[in-house]
Amino acid sequence: MMITTRNIGILYSFSVFTFFFLLAKSVFAQTYDEMVEHYIDQYKDIAIEEMWRTGIPASITLAQGIIESNAGKSPLAIDANNHFGIKCHDTWTGESYSHDDDRKNECFRKYFSSLDSYKDHSDFIKNRGRYSVLFTYNINDYKAWAKGLKACGYATNPHYAILLIKCIDDYDLHQWDLKEDERNVWFASLNNAALKSEIKETGNPEVVNASPSSCNAEERIEIFNDIKSVLLLPEESLKDLATTYGIGMKRLMRYNDISDYAMLHPGDRVYLQPKRLNGDDEFHTVRQGESMFSISRDHGVQMDELYKKNQMLLGKQPAIGEVLNLKNSRDNPVVIAEATDAMVSFNAEADLKIGTPELYIVSKGDTLYSISKKYNLSVEVLKTMNRMKTTSLQIGDKLVVSQ
Known part of the structure; x- marks a missing residue:
């Protein structure tokens, strides 16, 4: 075929379309976490540099960037490199970008790069008198900074x-507010507190590791389904594992x-x-003793996602021999295990009855553990029924306690 200018243009247009299609597909194939x-990995060093330059905690800068830019995926961040929702104001002489916010077509600052956005964000807070009180707070007191930013009028969200x-x-x-040699101590303290809280909530003490592994931490890491993971060692403490790898135990869970903790056993993969x-394979055939969790x-x-792809209610378990989809959504429902066929798993009891849900309104002093005992449920089943990721409760929350 003769290569013409028109053909080159068509090929170029197709290539550009393909690139952006694949880019969009990769974005939508990501979870929010x-x-x-990815956003933290990309911008934490800039946030730390700005902290040393201006005195604004790196944790505050990163959290604002994550929230204001939807982890870098908002139109304002993509089209204008504006990660913090800073509007033009009277003093701005640079490029601008129109974007709907509290009102339609508001004027926002447009930057040459994300680095410029981070620097301007620091200068915006540092050089405006209304924020001066923030710099009287301890740089490690991120809660005071967060409350102070709201009190000073940074955002309209109450x-x-x-x-x-x-x-x-x-x-x-908060780890990025600390010096590198201080982070392990902070994680140890954080995870000790999380351990005490978890024992109070569930009544289950964690197995204490009497002889910590001497294995090199980095050598233990395996990449599985493009995720860093390790295999849990016999009698290994989840608290120690989390601290070793610089991650809060609640986030790890x-x-x-x-x-x-009783849901983990030696040899289990911990991500x-x-x-x-999506899973590492297209399909999985359910075997004896397996659960949706395993x-x-x-x-x-x-x-x-596994529940959604296979059109299953949370808490239900698939029958032995059923083929589950791990990548694409299936067209027909999965055959559910009978009560006598229940899997040996932490949530086999979550075979929920269909009907009008009974609700419980959280009051002062309630915990998931106390509510679960009141309705003869486990904490895990209660969380599954309410699609909860943590055990945190607030007075007035409505929980499904039966269906």
Whole structure:
């Protein structure tokens, strides 16, 4: 075929279309946790540099960037490199970008690069008198900074401080406020507190590792389904494992869809990063003793996604011999295990009855553990019924306690 200018143009257009199609596909194939982890890896060093330059905690900067830019995926971040939702104001002389916010077509600052956005964000807070009180706070007191930013009028969302603090806690962002040699001590303290909280909630003490492994931490890491993971050693403490790899225990438990240490056994794979939306294979045939939890773990696919792909209600278990989809959604429902066929698993009891759900309104002093005992359920079943990732409760929350 003769190569003409028109043909080259068509090929170029097709290539550009293909590139952006694949880019969009990769974005939508990511979980929110994956997006946030990638964002942190990409911008944490800049946030730390800005902390030393201006005195703004790196955790606060990262949390604001994650929330304001939807982990770098918002149109404002993609088209204008604006990660913090900073509007033009009267003093701005650079490029601008129109974007709907509180009002339509508001003027936002447009930057040459994300680095410029981070630097301008620091200068914006540092050089404006209304934020001066923030710099009287301890640089390690991220909660005071979060509440102060809201009080100073940085955002209109009445829950802005709560969102910042939750983001920092969920992704262990406070570690980036600390010097490198201080982080292990902080993680040890953080995970000790998480352990005490978990024992109080579930009543299950964690197995204490009497003889910590001498294996090199990095040598233990395996990449499975494009996720960093390790195999749990006999009598290994999840607390020590989390501290060794610089991750908060609550985040580690969230990434592994667990809420009780008893759900882990020696030889189980523990993921150090979020599991994926798709498994490592196309299909899985259910065998004796398997559960949705174990299948999710063994294929590196998020348990919620595994339920969605296979048109199953949370808490139900598939019958032995059923073929589950690990990548694409199936067209027909899965055959559910009979009660007598129940899998040996942590949530076999979550074979929920269909009907009008009974609700419980959380009051002062309630915990998931106390509510679970009241309704003769396990904490895990209660979490599964309410699609909860953590054991946190607030007064007034409505929980499904039967269906």
